[in-house]
Amino acid sequence: MAIRRSVIRGVGHYLPERVVENSHFEDTLDTSDAWIRDRTGIERRHFAAEGQTTSDLAIRAARAALDNAGVTADQIDAVVVATTTPDLTFPAVATMVQAGLEMHHGFAYDVQAVCAGFIFALSNADGLIRTGQANRVLVIGAETYSRIMDWTDRGTCVLFGDGAGAVVLEASDQPGTNTDRGILSSDLNSDGRYRDILYVDGGVSTTGTAGCLRMQGNLVFRHAVEKLAKTAHAALDKAGLTPADVDWLVPHQANSRIISATAQKMQLPMDKVVLTVADHGNTSAASIPLALSVANREGRFKAGDLIVTEAIGGGLSWGSVVLRW
Ligand code: ACO
Numbered sequence: 001m002a003i004r005r006s007v008i009r010g011v012g013h014y015l016p017e018r019v020v021e022n023s024h025f026e027d028t029l030d031t032s033d034a035w036i037r038d039r040t041g042i043e044r045r046h047f048a049a050e051g052q053t054t055s056d057l058a059i060r061a062a063r064a065a066l067d068n069a070g071v072t073a074d075q076i077d078a079v080v081v082a083t084t085t086p087d088l089t090f091p092a093v094a095t096m097v098q099a100g101l102e103m104h105h106g107f108a109y110d111v112q113a114v115c116a117g118f119i120f121a122l123s124n125a126d127g128l129i130r131t132g133q134a135n136r137v138l139v140i141g142a143e144t145y146s147r148i149m150d151w152t153d154r155g156t157c158v159l160f161g162d163g164a165g166a167v168v169l170e171a172s173d174q175p176g177t178n179t180d181r182g183i184l185s186s187d188l189n190s191d192g193r194y195r196d197i198l199y200v201d202g203g204v205s206t207t208g209t210a211g212c213l214r215m216q217g218n219l220v221f222r223h224a225v226e227k228l229a230k231t232a233h234a235a236l237d238k239a240g241l242t243p244a245d246v247d248w249l250v251p252h253q254a255n256s257r258i259i260s261a262t263a264q265k266m267q268l269p270m271d272k273v274v275l276t277v278a279d280h281g282n283t284s285a286a287s288i289p290l291a292l293s294v295a296n297r298e299g300r301f302k303a304g305d306l307i308v309t310e311a312i313g314g315g316l317s318w319g320s321v322v323l324r325w
Pocket of ligand 1: 030031032035036039040114115116154155156158198216217218219220221224254255258282284312313314
């Protein structure tokens with residue numbers, strides 16, 4: 001029986017011009033390039049320029065994805081932005097993107113699931129398409145984490161970067177099997193009992209300030225290693241597939257040790273894993289669409305490839321989307 005699926009028609013990204021190498025932190029903190037590389041795999045990250053906002057990055061990534069898809073903003077029905085670093089408390093960054101693209105129709109809103117934000121947004125946009133509420137959705141992950149860093153905390157400020165990635169999701173009638181193109185399944189999870197191990201210590205109804213990111217890194221690390229392979233397996237299972245069917249793992253780019261542990265649990269060789277953490281650091285909700293866009297630009301994906309994405313972040317919130325390119 002034919003069913004309506006959401007196929008990725010285009011993908012694009014934008015990284016701010018300023019590149020900051022690990023050695024930058026050696027001047028002000030008790031840290032080293034060697035420690036950061038060894039413990040995280042990160043070598044450099046991009047930081048937004050003064051005055052450059054999350055919506056600025058998102059609009060550029062959106063334009064790149066539209067170009068790659070060969071469609072115009074007129075042909076988009078909805079904009080969904082995953083972010084935890086919005087320009088303002090409201091309106092949604094998505095409405096700023098909508099205005100930036102001179103798109104005066106459709107609807108736009110933000111999704112907030114921290115580093116898992118793009119997974120949640122992608123799954124949500126898939127729902128819009130499957131239920132016929134939209135035919136084409138621009139799904140964006142965009143962040144400026146440099147704005148919520150405590151520059152005296154070596155355990156967090158060396159880890160994050162700024163950037164944005166976007167995909168154009170499009171409705172497509174498919175036969176309804178797991179060889180279809182498009183999103184085949186998703187698995188979403190949250191557990192608010194763990195909200196204190198990764199959070200920002202400010203907000204509208206508490207301090208009235210944006211606050212700084214706080215993390216018990218080793219605890220988050222343990223949850224990540226335990227939960228990411230599980231959610232990827234769960235999503236594959238829902239699609240009637242196994243890790244043996246996977247062509248590419250496109251994981252959230254937080255730490256290369258977490259990524260390799262997850263790949264190992266899934267029995268996937270590292271040459272099937274897209275790794276961008278060295279050049280981007282952890283860009284939270286932007287990391288998966290950035291990695292998808294970089295890998296696509298390098299010509300690594302071919303039509304029909306099975307891709308598993310997975311992420312975990314504050315909440316804790318975690319999940320996985322399985323899709324065929
Ligand atoms: N340079 C040098 N030493 C450091 C640094 C640094 N930049 N950061 C921490 N250390 C020290 C610690 O102070 C500690 O020293 P001590 O033993 O004297 O107390 C030592 O290194 C070990 O600290 P751990 O936190 O146990 O180090 P770990 O090996 O776990 O690495 C890291 C820390 C990189 C943060 C890791 O735990 C990690 O990647 N965690 C998960 C991050 C993640 O995935 N977050 C989820 C997404 S983020 C989001 O949702 C916003």
